[in-house]
Amino acid sequence: MRAASEPLKARRIYLLLKDKIASGELADGERLPGEFALAEEHSVSRVTIRQALDLLAGEDLIQKKSGLGTFVHRPPSKVRTVLADVANVFAHLIEMGRTTDVRLLSFDYVTPPDQIREALQLAPDERSQRSVRVRLVDGVPFSYLIAHVPERIGRLYSRDDLARMPLLELIERSGLTSASARQEISAVLSSPDVAAALDVDVGMPLVALRRTVYGKDGQPMEHLQALYRPDRYTLQMNLERTGDEGHRHWSPTAEVYRRERPRRRPPVRKVGKS
Amino acid sequence: MRAASEPLKARRIYLLLKDKIASGELADGERLPGEFALAEEHSVSRVTIRQALDLLAGEDLIQKKSGLGTFVHRPPSKVRTVLADVANVFAHLIEMGRTTDVRLLSFDYVTPPDQIREALQLAPDERSQRSVRVRLVDGVPFSYLIAHVPERIGRLYSRDDLARMPLLELIERSGLTSASARQEISAVLSSPDVAAALDVDVGMPLVALRRTVYGKDGQPMEHLQALYRPDRYTLQMNLERTGDEGHRHWSPTAEVYRRERPRRRPPVRKVGKS
Structure with missing residues (x-):
């Protein structure tokens, strides 16, 4: 599927980043790459990256710290x-x-x-x-x-x-x-x-x-x-x-x-x- | 992400069906469920189902036979x-x-x-x-x-x-x-x-x-x-x-x-x- 709409692309990137957080490839407290780098990696616009990050932030999986960047927020779970x-x-x-x-x-x-x-x-x-x-x-x-x-x-x-x-x-x-x-x-x-x-x-x-x-x-x-x-x-x-x-x-x-x-x-x- | 656009939903269903064909859960020659059943399973419209099926047909993974239904097309690969x-x-x-x-x-x-x-x-x-x-x-x-x-x-x-x-x-x-x-x-x-x-x-x-x-x-x-x-x-x-x-x-x-x-x-x- 070539011509993907913006929300489609954002959801794809949201799922990929969520998967990396779940697998520990992106660890708790780790700094995410910047919007430019993410946009380049996924061949999308920065607007799309921001949409994906908003979805992750909405689930409290990342935290934006102004001037510092965006950080993974996945404190140790109480579930074994x-x-x-x-x-x-x-x-x-x-x-x-x-x-x-x-x-x-x-x-x-x-x-x-x-x-x-x-x-x-x-x-x-x-x-x-x-x-x-x-x-x-x-x-x-x-x-x-x-x-x-x-x-x-x-x-x-x-x-x-x-x-x-x-x-x-x-x-x-x-x-x-x-x-x-x-x-x-x-x-x-x-x-x-x-x-x-x-x-x-x-x-x-x-x-x-x-x-x-x-x-x-x-x-x-x-x-x-x-x-x-x-x-x-x-x-x-x-x-x-x-x-x-x-x-x-x-x-x-x-x-x-x-x-x-x-x-x-x-x-x-x-x-x-x- | 709640409000997904149509192409987003179509791609999601395209990937899920492609995965089922790849895993053999849907076997070569097997008849796919009808559009109504697929629409109900995935909570989408029949239009979206048809978009997903078009994507699969475009990759020659399914074949529509008029009056009979849609069938998986995955002949044995020559790749080991x-x-x-x-x-x-x-x-x-x-x-x-x-x-x-x-x-x-x-x-x-x-x-x-x-x-x-x-x-x-x-x-x-x-x-x-x-x-x-x-x-x-x-x-x-x-x-x-x-x-x-x-x-x-x-x-x-x-x-x-x-x-x-x-x-x-x-x-x-x-x-x-x-x-x-x-x-x-x-x-x-x-x-x-x-x-x-x-x-x-x-x-x-x-x-x-x-x-x-x-x-x-x-x-x-x-x-x-x-x-x-x-x-x-x-x-x-x-x-x-x-x-x-x-x-x-x-x-x-x-x-x-x-x-x-x-x-x-x-x-x-x-x-x-x-």
Whole structure:
């Protein structure tokens, strides 16, 4: 789209700067580049830059100090950041159930999209139990979870069960045992329904995780699409070098490497990840 | 920003639909919802929806078939998707050097931002060797890499070296050995400079990886910020259940779990990841 109107350009720059503040690339107290520099970087007029800055100031994300410039205003949040160790999916499920809340948005039996049918290896006429949940920490949403479970397994728990307990725990309660999982991590834009549920602007970036969990027999038991707010959820992993020089590679370690978090980050609490 | 102009809204919806097509959520040949449904979902007029669809049609991403509806047009790409196994960072560095190309955008010695200074544990007056690279597969960019190395280590290789060899290989050539790494995965919006380098629209989502590599002595050797096009790069990992029922957890496996890729995906080639 070539000929963008001024408010369009201003909103684009507003979202980009807001994203940089959320990611910490622009830290609390940091001075923003001047209007000239920003106008050049984004190929827009200074009027457009001022409109974008006004939007940020309206949300109290920046402060203009006359004669000094414009500064990022993002004091440490009282809301904890959820830290998930990718090497430790299951271990913290129970702790997560205790330390975060869940809101069940929908629960039904559906004909899943092709991509999910393939992942779950369903027969053409087989349905899935589909649920949409939002997880919250300190009352603030951080993840949006769409789960599909083959109907024959999904009939083993109820809507009320899922409103109270983690999905994998419910599946295992029925005597099924998960043995392996395959995950892919990507990034997507928040669409209107997800943005509303996660309390972010439409068009902000989200971490997208797809996970298929397999039972001991190799049969798929669950397919999860998880969308995470990057400012509230950090996927982390630690790697250790193994093997000799000729055959060197990194192996993930289950133990989290602990170090001081940068001072500008909000308080951190480590929990599980779905 | 409440009162959005029509072109602003149209571009927002254009980006959201383009993202859904890129991620495969809307698959090749799939029928889009009707204009009424899209207008309701995005809280806009049908005029705005038609503007957004015109933009997509202009890029040949959808096709309108009169009387039938609008269909996604995304035939399998001839460009390979890069598959990176998170459990196997180093093993494929050499293969990656062979199978992908690198474009060195900048190479200098700088005073790094606070966040990176902390990660590299630099003294207040210590500088870093900063490089910006783009990696390409089949001539198409998939990653944008900003690397910082403490200057005392960064002096051990030249600009020409980095234009030819992977950074970690150059560092190790000097006799230093990497022993462990810490990674965090997030998502960001593409800013103008990154969007230009990766050939995507400004405001599209990117996978963001931050990695600090440590030597045998525990000292940081390298800090990498990597931004990946989600349509060209997939971060994957495989987990296996270990431990007994009372102490169950998942462990990543270095070996990639292979299965048929969904038919709509482009051809895949597995390489390393930075």
